[in-house]
Amino acid sequence: MKANWDLARYFIYLLEIIKNVSAPDIFYVEDDTDFAFLTKHAIEEVNNGLSVKIVDNGKDALDTLQQLCDNRIKPRLIMLDLNLPGMSGHDLLKKIKEMPFLKYVPVVFFTTSDNPKDIRASLEFGANAYLTKPSGYLNLVSCLHSLHDFWFTKHVNLN
Amino acid sequence: MTNYQVDLTNCDREPIHIPGKVQSHGFLVAVEATTLNITYISQNIADFIKDNAQNWLGKNINDLQKILLPGLSAQQLNQLINLGIGSKNFESINPYNLELNGDPYFLILTQSDGNIILEFEPTDSDLDVDVQRSIGRSVSEILTGKNLNAILTNAAREIKKIIQYDRVMIYRFNEDEHGEVVAEVKNDDLEPFMGLHYPASDIPKQARQLYKLNLTRIIADVNTDASPIVTFEQGQPLDLTHSVLRAVSPIHIQYLKNMGVASSFSISLIAHGELWGLVACHNYTPRFINFKAREAAKLVGQILSSALEYRQDEEDTEQLVALNSAANEISARLKSDKSTSGSTIVAALTKGDVNVADITNGSGAAVIIDGVLSVLGHTPTGEQIIEIAGWLKANMADSIYYTHRFPEVFSPAKAYSATASGILACALSKDLSEMIIWFKPETITTISWAGNPEKPAEPGENGIMQLSPRNSFETWEQIVKNTSARWTNEEVSTVLKIREEVIYAINRRANEIRLLNERLQLAYEELDTFSYTISHDLRTPLSSVKSYSEFLLATNKSLDDKAKEILNKIVAGADKMNMLIKEILNYSRVGRAEIEFNKIDMTALIGEVAKEVTNAVKSDNLQLTIGDTPNIYGDQTMIMQVFTNLINNAVKYSSRSNPSIVEVKGRVEDQETIYSISDNGVGIDVNYFSRVFELFKRMDNAKDYEGTGVGLAIVKRIVEKHHARIWFESKLGSGTVFYISFRNY
Numbered sequence: 001m002k003a004n005w006d007l008a009r010y011f012i013y014l015l016e017i018i019k020n021v022s023a024p025d026i027f028y029v030e031d032d033t034d035f036a037f038l039t040k041h042a043i044e045e046v047n048n049g050l051s052v053k054i055v056d057n058g059k060d061a062l063d064t065l066q067q068l069c070d071n072r073i074k075p076r077l078i079m080l081d082l083n084l085p086g087m088s089g090h091d092l093l094k095k096i097k098e099m100p101f102l103k104y105v106p107v108v109f110f111t112t113s114d115n116p117k118d119i120r121a122s123l124e125f126g127a128n129a130y131l132t133k134p135s136g137y138l139n140l141v142s143c144l145h146s147l148h149d150f151w152f153t154k155h156v157n158l159n
Numbered sequence: 160m161t162n163y164q165v166d167l168t169n170c171d172r173e174p175i176h177i178p179g180k181v182q183s184h185g186f187l188v189a190v191e192a193t194t195l196n197i198t199y200i201s202q203n204i205a206d207f208i209k210d211n212a213q214n215w216l217g218k219n220i221n222d223l224q225k226i227l228l229p230g231l232s233a234q235q236l237n238q239l240i241n242l243g244i245g246s247k248n249f250e251s252i253n254p255y256n257l258e259l260n261g262d263p264y265f266l267i268l269t270q271s272d273g274n275i276i277l278e279f280e281p282t283d284s285d286l287d288v289d290v291q292r293s294i295g296r297s298v299s300e301i302l303t304g305k306n307l308n309a310i311l312t313n314a315a316r317e318i319k320k321i322i323q324y325d326r327v328m329i330y331r332f333n334e335d336e337h338g339e340v341v342a343e344v345k346n347d348d349l350e351p352f353m354g355l356h357y358p359a360s361d362i363p364k365q366a367r368q369l370y371k372l373n374l375t376r377i378i379a380d381v382n383t384d385a386s387p388i389v390t391f392e393q394g395q396p397l398d399l400t401h402s403v404l405r406a407v408s409p410i411h412i413q414y415l416k417n418m419g420v421a422s423s424f425s426i427s428l429i430a431h432g433e434l435w436g437l438v439a440c441h442n443y444t445p446r447f448i449n450f451k452a453r454e455a456a457k458l459v460g461q462i463l464s465s466a467l468e469y470r471q472d473e474e475d476t477e478q479l480v481a482l483n484s485a486a487n488e489i490s491a492r493l494k495s496d497k498s499t500s501g502s503t504i505v506a507a508l509t510k511g512d513v514n515v516a517d518i519t520n521g522s523g524a525a526v527i528i529d530g531v532l533s534v535l536g537h538t539p540t541g542e543q544i545i546e547i548a549g550w551l552k553a554n555m556a557d558s559i560y561y562t563h564r565f566p567e568v569f570s571p572a573k574a575y576s577a578t579a580s581g582i583l584a585c586a587l588s589k590d591l592s593e594m595i596i597w598f599k600p601e602t603i604t605t606i607s608w609a610g611n612p613e614k615p616a617e618p619g620e621n622g623i624m625q626l627s628p629r630n631s632f633e634t635w636e637q638i639v640k641n642t643s644a645r646w647t648n649e650e651v652s653t654v655l656k657i658r659e660e661v662i663y664a665i666n667r668r669a670n671e672i673r674l675l676n677e678r679l680q681l682a683y684e685e686l687d688t689f690s691y692t693i694s695h696d697l698r699t700p701l702s703s704v705k706s707y708s709e710f711l712l713a714t715n716k717s718l719d720d721k722a723k724e725i726l727n728k729i730v731a732g733a734d735k736m737n738m739l740i741k742e743i744l745n746y747s748r749v750g751r752a753e754i755e756f757n758k759i760d761m762t763a764l765i766g767e768v769a770k771e772v773t774n775a776v777k778s779d780n781l782q783l784t785i786g787d788t789p790n791i792y793g794d795q796t797m798i799m800q801v802f803t804n805l806i807n808n809a810v811k812y813s814s815r816s817n818p819s820i821v822e823v824k825g826r827v828e829d830q831e832t833i834y835s836i837s838d839n840g841v842g843i844d845v846n847y848f849s850r851v852f853e854l855f856k857r858m859d860n861a862k863d864y865e866g867t868g869v870g871l872a873i874v875k876r877i878v879e880k881h882h883a884r885i886w887f888e889s890k891l892g893s894g895t896v897f898y899i900s901f902r903n904y
Contacts, residue, residue, distance in 0.1 A: 034444075035699075112698070134704075136702070136705045137713060
């Protein structure tokens with residue numbers, strides 16, 4: 001049964017990818033659907049023109065990223081939660097850094113943990129930033145605002 | 160001859176079994192058991208044979224018999240002697256009736272080493288009743304007594320009836336061998352001796368020994384001279400242990416004369432092979448009772464002895480049964496599963512119908528377990544018991560200690576000798592911090608001695624110390640203080656038994672505590688997991704509540720003012736809850752954290768805290784002064800938390816004073832460094848003093864100020880972790896000072 005479901009989900013994703021041939025600006029892995037929902041809206045509030053692709057577990061994330069690679073589609077920013085079902089954010093980060101096509105896409109951790117150990121490990125594995133999830137929607141919007149300013153506006157300018 | 164030291168023990172050395180004399184109301188001949196040749200003879204035989212006693216030494220008894228006992232054939236006498244030797248017992252022969260110069264006499268045969276002693280005494284008695292007949296009735300009279308005292312008094316009365324002496328007393332020997340008159344029947348005109356005590360030296364050791372071997376002894380008349388025994392056996396005096404005519408010590412004769420006694424008769428009372436006491440009979444005129452009467456009295460004495468033995472056993476057994484049943488009940492309670500905590504061990508010992516005081520004959524007991532004193536029955540005061548325990552701790556060499564004269568070894572106890580002249584202590588722990596003490600009250604406060612018991616020795620005419628038996632038998636009262644009844648072997652062994660049980664229970668309790676500790680450790684670990692759950696699982700949905708509310712507010716343009724207000728309240732509630740969760744996490748983190756003691760630069764630390772606090776307030780109203788800031792040892796992060804909390808509080812609760820004055824300073828003392836944080840704020844209500852440091856406790860007057868009620872609880876936890884102390888002084892409306900004292904390491 002479960003295998004069938006997985007298969008069904010796989011086709012849905014394939015359909016989505018095909019439908020969404022243009023690259024997502026932001027690829028976000030987050031298992032908290034509430035937070036994912038709020039973040040998606042906050043990003044829209046910051047910049048309505050950005051496209052966001054969200055998946056809620058590590059395995060789907062890997063599959064989707066592989067699809068992106070195969071289609072030579074490169075997101076502009078990857079955001080990862082740390083505590084994910086199935087595969088941790090750290091493991092996911094390692095896999096991403098092993099994909100030559102995605103190797104240079106900036107990866108930002110976005111998590112509840114403020115544990116210094118987690119922060120240090122994330123940076124060591126090659127994360128480009130580590131953000132603790134802010135409390136409340138207003139804070140989230142301002143947080144994403146500065147994230148956007150740094151990785152989309154200034155970065156672009158630099159390039 | 161040098162001055163021979165005469166003392167009370169001097170009588171002990173007098174060889175009274177070989178006095179070399181017999182009392183002169185009869186005479187003695189001893190023959191060698193095989194040849195029947197005469198070996199010893201008393202000089203007063205001359206009164207009967209009109210010849211010197213010496214002349215008969217070495218001659219055969221049959222030669223003497225021809226002159227002395229013409230009515231008796233040689234064969235008869237030889238048969239008599241051989242019968243006794245053959246059966247090794249002369250009791251069935253004694254007394255043998257015969258006639259001497261026309262008077263009826265008794266011949267009494269006894270054996271003394273290799274000699275057979277023949278003693279002749281008159282049949283004529285000053286007694287004219289038929290003793291044999293009255294004995295049966297006497298015995299049944301004696302045994303009607305319900306208790307020991309009644310039996311003794313009955314016995315004295317019956318013996319007086321049989322022998323008709325002026326005074327019949329029953330003496331009982333105490334453990335220290337002094338005697339006490341426990342029963343007395345006397346002629347009305349005589350002064351009573353009942354209850355009087357006689358020093359042990361009045362009846363010296365070797366006399367006691369004789370009393371055990373020869374159960375009766377008569378002194379027919381103290382005013383007649385004893386007759387010497389002659390013999391060729393130089394240096395081998397005849398042993399008169401079993402003799403009926405044995406002359407007694409001149410010291411004893413003098414003793415009796417001083418008392419005004421003319422005749423004395425005694426019957427030994429023996430219980431369990433030991434001399435229990437004596438029936439002592441005194442007559443104030445010479446009074447001779449013959450062998451048969453003495454044997455009758457002896458029989459009464461023997462019956463009394465077995466009654467004593469039985470009664471004593473019965474009373475001892477009753478007592479022992481009572482002690483044992485109390486001990487058994489208590490050990491059953493100790494063994495029950497319930498008695499695992501300290502308080503229930505104490506309860507097993509002290510609560511219920513019987514308690515640990517009942518396992519001895521003491522009048523009270525004290526139990527010290529877990530530093531808590533429980534008292535039962537009559538005991539000294541708590542303070543005094545602590546004093547006793549202190550002395551025991553310093554002086555107890557063994558796990559058990561007892562004395563019946565405690566105030567004599569520990570003089571402060573004289574103040575409470577009435578309740579604690581006797582103590583029996585048993586230690587329950589190696590360090591002697593836990594023990595049980597039993598108490599016995601002072602018992603004999605006055606001993607009435609028959610005369611001064613210290614028999615004076617006086618130098619005689621020739622300068623040699625002479626023992627002079629006391630003249631006065633007037634009651635001489637000696638106050639015996641600081642002494643209780645002795646602790647018996649039964650009491651001590653019962654106590655030892657209970658001690659084992661208590662120690663076992665304590666050990667079991669220690670095990671239970673260890674298990675509890677392990678479980679507590681597990682619970683702590685679970686709490687740790689719980690804390691994590693709170694932080695993660697609880698905060699995430701809470702965050703959603705807040706975020707969705709804000710999201711609605713930010714994105715839904717159709718909301719009216721009322722809806723906006725409600726959503727804002729939801730956001731505020733979520734914020735408050737989030738803060739509480741964070742504080743609880745902080746609080747539990749302090750409990751589990753290991754402290755790293757380091758020297759802390761307090762000037763820097765307080766400076767940093769002050770800057771942070773001042774920045775947060777952004778008010779010109781605040782006057783924060785920092786005095787001396789001596790360094791302390793502690794955990795940097797935790798101490799920072801302490802000062803942040805306290806200074807924050809000071810600033811917060813004085814923020815409505817104008818100006819708000821907060822001062823932080825420290826001073827170094829001998830053992831400690833004391834910091835104070837003072838403010839001129841709202842102060843703390845006295846009624847809340849005890850609850851200030853409790854979790855989530857906020858004072859009524861603090862409701863208007865923001866806070867969770869966790870801060871001071873965290874401070875207290877940290878302070879305790881540092882083995883420091885925290886306290887405060889406060890006055891409602893005028894301010895508060897918190898003090899923290901850190902140890903100087």
